[in-house]
Amino acid sequence: MDFVSVALPALGDAASLILQPIVLGYLVLGVVMGLCIGVFPGLGGIAGLSLLLPFMFGMDPVLGLALMIGMVAVVPTSDTFASVLMGIPGSSASQATVLDGFPMAKKGEAARALSAAFASSLFGGLVGAAFLTVFILVARPIVLEFRTPELLMITIFGLSMVGILAGRVALKGIAAAGLGMMIGTIGEGDSAGELRMATYDMPYLVDGLKLVIVGLGIFAIPEIVALLRQDRAIADRKPLGGGWLSGVRDWFANIWLSVRCSIIGVVVGVIPGLGGSVVDWIAYGHSVQTTKDKSKFGSGEIRGVIGPESSNNAKEGGGLVPTLLFGIPGSGSMAIFIGAIALLGSGNIEVGPSMLKNNLDITYAIVWLLALANVVGTLICIAASGGIARLTTIPFALLAPFLFMIISFAAFQSGQDIMDLVALFAIGFLGIMMRRFDWSRPAFLIGFVLSNPAETYANQAVQIAQSRFRKGFDEGIDYIFSPIVIILVIITLISVVVGLRQAKTIMAEGAVESGSKRAPLIFLLVILGYLGIAFTNAAMIPDYAAADRVFPRFVAGVAIVACVILLVQMMLRAETHALFADRESSEAEMNAHGLWTTLAWFAALLLLTFLLGFILALALFLFAFIKFRAGRSYGFSALYTAAGIAFMCFMAGLLNRDFPPGLLQSYADLPWPLS
Amino acid sequence: MTETNTTRRVAMSLVAAAAATFATNVSAGGHGIDLEGKTVEWVIPFSETGGSAKWANFYAPLLSEALPGNPTVVVKFMPGAGSTKGANWFQEQEYDDGTLIFGSSGSTQFPYLLGDPRVRYEYSDWNVVLASGTGGVAYLPPDLAQKMDGLDASALRDTDFIYGSQGATRLDLVPLLAWEMLGLNVEPVFGIKGRGDGRLMFERGEANIDYQTSSSFLKGVTPLVEAGTAVPMMSWGALDADGNIVRDPTFPDMPTFKEICEATEGCETSGEQWDAWKAFFVAGFPAQKMVFLPAGASNDAMVTYTKAFEDIKARDDFADISAGRLGKYPQMTGAKADGALKSATQVPDAAKEFVVNWLSERYGVTLN
Numbered sequence A: 001m002d003f004v005s006v007a008l009p010a011l012g013d014a015a016s017l018i019l020q021p022i023v024l025g026y027l028v029l030g031v032v033m034g035l036c037i038g039v040f041p042g043l044g045g046i047a048g049l050s051l052l053l054p055f056m057f058g059m060d061p062v063l064g065l066a067l068m069i070g071m072v073a074v075v076p077t078s079d080t081f082a083s084v085l086m087g088i089p090g091s092s093a094s095q096a097t098v099l100d101g102f103p104m105a106k107k108g109e110a111a112r113a114l115s116a117a118f119a120s121s122l123f124g125g126l127v128g129a130a131f132l133t134v135f136i137l138v139a140r141p142i143v144l145e146f147r148t149p150e151l152l153m154i155t156i157f158g159l160s161m162v163g164i165l166a167g168r169v170a171l172k173g174i175a176a177a178g179l180g181m182m183i184g185t186i187g188e189g190d191s192a193g194e195l196r197m198a199t200y201d202m203p204y205l206v207d208g209l210k211l212v213i214v215g216l217g218i219f220a221i222p223e224i225v226a227l228l229r230q231d232r233a234i235a236d237r238k239p240l241g242g243g244w245l246s247g248v249r250d251w252f253a254n255i256w257l258s259v260r261c262s263i264i265g266v267v268v269g270v271i272p273g274l275g276g277s278v279v280d281w282i283a284y285g286h287s288v289q290t291t292k293d294k295s296k297f298g299s300g301e302i303r304g305v306i307g308p309e310s311s312n313n314a315k316e317g318g319g320l321v322p323t324l325l326f327g328i329p330g331s332g333s334m335a336i337f338i339g340a341i342a343l344l345g346s347g348n349i350e351v352g353p354s355m356l357k358n359n360l361d362i363t364y365a366i367v368w369l370l371a372l373a374n375v376v377g378t379l380i381c382i383a384a385s386g387g388i389a390r391l392t393t394i395p396f397a398l399l400a401p402f403l404f405m406i407i408s409f410a411a412f413q414s415g416q417d418i419m420d421l422v423a424l425f426a427i428g429f430l431g432i433m434m435r436r437f438d439w440s441r442p443a444f445l446i447g448f449v450l451s452n453p454a455e456t457y458a459n460q461a462v463q464i465a466q467s468r469f470r471k472g473f474d475e476g477i478d479y480i481f482s483p484i485v486i487i488l489v490i491i492t493l494i495s496v497v498v499g500l501r502q503a504k505t506i507m508a509e510g511a512v513e514s515g516s517k518r519a520p521l522i523f524l525l526v527i528l529g530y531l532g533i534a535f536t537n538a539a540m541i542p543d544y545a546a547a548d549r550v551f552p553r554f555v556a557g558v559a560i561v562a563c564v565i566l567l568v569q570m571m572l573r574a575e576t577h578a579l580f581a582d583r584e585s586s587e588a589e590m591n592a593h594g595l596w597t598t599l600a601w602f603a604a605l606l607l608l609t610f611l612l613g614f615i616l617a618l619a620l621f622l623f624a625f626i627k628f629r630a631g632r633s634y635g636f637s638a639l640y641t642a643a644g645i646a647f648m649c650f651m652a653g654l655l656n657r658d659f660p661p662g663l664l665q666s667y668a669d670l671p672w673p674l675s
Numbered sequence B: 001m002t003e004t005n006t007t008r009r010v011a012m013s014l015v016a017a018a019a020a021t022f023a024t025n026v027s028a029g030g031h032g033i034d035l036e037g038k039t040v041e042w043v044i045p046f047s048e049t050g051g052s053a054k055w056a057n058f059y060a061p062l063l064s065e066a067l068p069g070n071p072t073v074v075v076k077f078m079p080g081a082g083s084t085k086g087a088n089w090f091q092e093q094e095y096d097d098g099t100l101i102f103g104s105s106g107s108t109q110f111p112y113l114l115g116d117p118r119v120r121y122e123y124s125d126w127n128v129v130l131a132s133g134t135g136g137v138a139y140l141p142p143d144l145a146q147k148m149d150g151l152d153a154s155a156l157r158d159t160d161f162i163y164g165s166q167g168a169t170r171l172d173l174v175p176l177l178a179w180e181m182l183g184l185n186v187e188p189v190f191g192i193k194g195r196g197d198g199r200l201m202f203e204r205g206e207a208n209i210d211y212q213t214s215s216s217f218l219k220g221v222t223p224l225v226e227a228g229t230a231v232p233m234m235s236w237g238a239l240d241a242d243g244n245i246v247r248d249p250t251f252p253d254m255p256t257f258k259e260i261c262e263a264t265e266g267c268e269t270s271g272e273q274w275d276a277w278k279a280f281f282v283a284g285f286p287a288q289k290m291v292f293l294p295a296g297a298s299n300d301a302m303v304t305y306t307k308a309f310e311d312i313k314a315r316d317d318f319a320d321i322s323a324g325r326l327g328k329y330p331q332m333t334g335a336k337a338d339g340a341l342k343s344a345t346q347v348p349d350a351a352k353e354f355v356v357n358w359l360s361e362r363y364g365v366t367l368n
Helices: A002-018 A021-039 A045-055 A061-086 A092-106 A110-143 A148-160 A170-185 A211-230 A244-253 A255-270 A276-289 A303-326 A332-343 A353-358 A360-383 A385-391 A396-415 A418-436 A441-471 A473-480 A483-503 A518-539 A547-572 A595-612 A614-629 A634-655 A663-667 B002-028 B051-066 B081-091 B106-114 B142-147 B154-158 B173-181 B195-203 B214-227 B257-263 B271-284 B299-314 B318-326 B334-345 B349-363
Strands: B039-044 B072-077 B100-104 B127-132 B136-140 B160-165 B185-190 B210-213 B231-235 B289-293
Touching: A002 A021, A002 A061, A002 A110, A002 A360, A021 A045, A021 A061, A021 A360, A021 A385, A045 A061, A045 A211, A045 A332, A045 A396, A045 A634, A061 A092, A061 A110, A061 A303, A061 A332, A061 A360, A061 A385, A092 A110, A092 A276, A092 A303, A110 A244, A110 A255, A110 A303, A110 A353, A110 A360, A110 A385, A148 A303, A148 A441, A148 A483, A170 A441, A170 A518, A170 A547, A211 A332, A211 A396, A211 A418, A211 A441, A211 A595, A244 A255, A255 A276, A255 A303, A276 A303, A303 A332, A303 A353, A303 A360, A332 A441, A353 A360, A353 B195, A360 A385, A396 A418, A396 A595, A396 A614, A396 A634, A418 A441, A418 A518, A418 A595, A441 A473, A441 A547, A441 B160, A441 B185, A518 A547, A595 A614, A595 A663, A614 A634, B039 B051, B039 B081, B051 B072, B051 B100, B051 B214, B051 B289, B051 B299, B051 B318, B081 B100, B081 B106, B106 B271, B106 B334, B106 B349, B127 B299, B127 B334, B136 B142, B136 B173, B136 B214, B142 B154, B142 B231, B160 B173, B160 B195, B173 B185, B173 B257, B173 B271, B173 B349, B195 B210, B195 B214, B210 B214, B214 B231, B214 B318, B231 B257, B271 B334, B271 B349, B289 B299, B289 B334, B299 B318, B299 B334
Parallel strands: B039 B072, B039 B100, B160 B185
Antiparallel strands: B100 B289, B127 B289, B136 B210, B136 B231
């Protein structure tokens, strides 16, 4: 009866909410932006949404949602261009597409691969939207029963996924997630306001690190730096070739694979925190397992494109489930999405159970927008494929400073503090090292994203439970072990066991060869050192603020144990073991530039910003980079710099933002945007 | 007794000054400043989601219309360390051409009053041009509200209350101390991000007592009251011209905490505890949000801004547009704002000492 009386009218209301020309206009705008973000390697949903975030304030909710959903939904469609044409994943969700999509492009079958991918993406996106619709209908009455212990269990369930992400060495995954959680606890504790790994002398740390910065630092920067080092000139552009229709026929011939992989995408998306980084690998693994003739995989098997592409669009629908229903982010970009929703309109839409209660029409508007954005995105991708494909022929050395500029600007939006750039650089460096030594970056980000909910819910559940137990034993037990909690515990246990068993076959970031012993050992010791300091720091929190002490101490303790076991293993094992994975050795022949010289460019930008302020530093950086690293003429470099600075000023002007000032600005009064 | 006197003296000065508003500030300056073609930056030391953002966004377009030369008024957010970061930053700014203003809130006032070591700002250096008041309402689930015998809350003493709190040193100090004075056994569950989370906890049945500021109550709790799942317990009240606590004009049908306290045995509306509560209530609610010009502002600038806010208040539609977004509370300018600033930032030492001791004994919070 709930279905007929509440849900159906809400579905209708939602449809009329979005079927207005202006809403559709914003949706298309979002889709176009998402296309660009997806095409550029290194940028994904996190970067895109964090650029949109400042515009959301006070925006009409439906318009803002149209913009954001349009962008998020289409990234997994458009990232296929880079994967197929360049052999570089356009975002983390289409890494597996590269394996068979790129060989197809080399054989002159790019159009066939792309059209099969778009058909799969569209189908997956629609499956995701349909699933979300049904799930909201079914789950709504259950979700409205959720209280703190249930929310805590959902969070723990998300954390348990670390097992599946860990790859070949499970302990590394646990240590990475633990490190992510510890980074998440930096700053003022939520319960008693004690500082963790921060001092009042550095106000920036007191508030903790922002997700935008950690997300961009851990994923975008390592990708950009890695690509920049390879300095691939993509001059050998091949024609897209014909065969658009044959790609669609390929998809139709494999429709059941597409259905299964879409369902995989939805299910993986639903799991809090897991997000897109593994879904394509799971789907790819499934495609390989279910194909009789496995010989063509890796050299241009169309099923290797259809599987991942079906799943990575479907996961957006799945990812919205925990996000909308519980207010627990389904992925890094969903965490930013939650923050953005709070800014919309007069700020009265709260993600979580209350949204299902009070804003059911808005909830369903999101579903409709998601479906619509997938359709629009696919149409644009096919219609404009020639033009978009040309974007991928830009040499990366020209693209990288631009991407880096956008990322810096996005990072700087979060705190409007020069320290944002320092933090971005520091986390970026950590990301580069984690990528190099094959420590799971998705596990790290899950830890970071779920750190705060895990701590808060745990503290609150314990405190409320204590009060209930004082009233009576039965009441306390009823509170902690509700049927929902028990079901969630069982699901979590199953997922840990299955995850660990499957982990060996899923390599979230591709295979990595082992190198020498020394470098991985040093990295482990540094991590262990930080965890040790963080543990000691947490242990020093006095008793009256014990609520802020328990969580970091526990997490750091677990992570330290994992690291120590790793250390012992490292001493015992030969250096060919997966423990000593080191990308520097496997990518050595591909890298045209050294790591440190590449990093020095960005360090120089940071240093110059401290001296001259962001805009002057950026101008120098862009000019010098294009002139010397990319080797272009003075005229071209000047033009590039002017365009970049104009773009920054346009964005900042739109938002009424100042840029970070440097030492120079404290002596001289300069006009905006130099001020 | 001294603290009572101080409170009363402050309130009296507030009234006396109000009468003199027009006579002194507005006419004294003469010409004022012209802001044509300029951009006024209004810095809010909170994020875009909070109540201060809503308040500033309500005023910003009106201020743009009312200032001479119709400058663009932009609201800038500088969140961090519970507003201490933004306030410390503002302390370092010097008056330039009147294009910088700052909006503070109760969360800026309380750390200042309690001597938080992070506070490096000094209210008396700044120049107040507007003070906006608000109120607060505590509410209960219906089954517990039934236990109250009229205004007498003593029947609630055997209940274990759970309250979702942002921290005992924040504005939550006012409700926590009030409930303690009534003899209620309220256990705060810390770690919520905003009062909205507290309400959600109440809605989920995990918290069984809560309070919201007036605008949040109107928006978030009124639907619950209509649905029968929440019953208002009391408002904090409002200050009349003599500094007495009277019924909140936004909620005239609700008893104030003072009335409940008087009707409940063991709760005193005089003495050290009451004076401390009242002092912090006065600091936190009747002048919760203020607009400042930086240190060294010229008299011309003060006159210009005061006049602008007075013009806004004098708009024919001000009552209509403000009631829904700010509630029916005084929007004070001129000497009245000065008085409000004093009452909000000069808490008697005895009251401060009492609260600091209470915080450390009851919650183990030390501020140094």
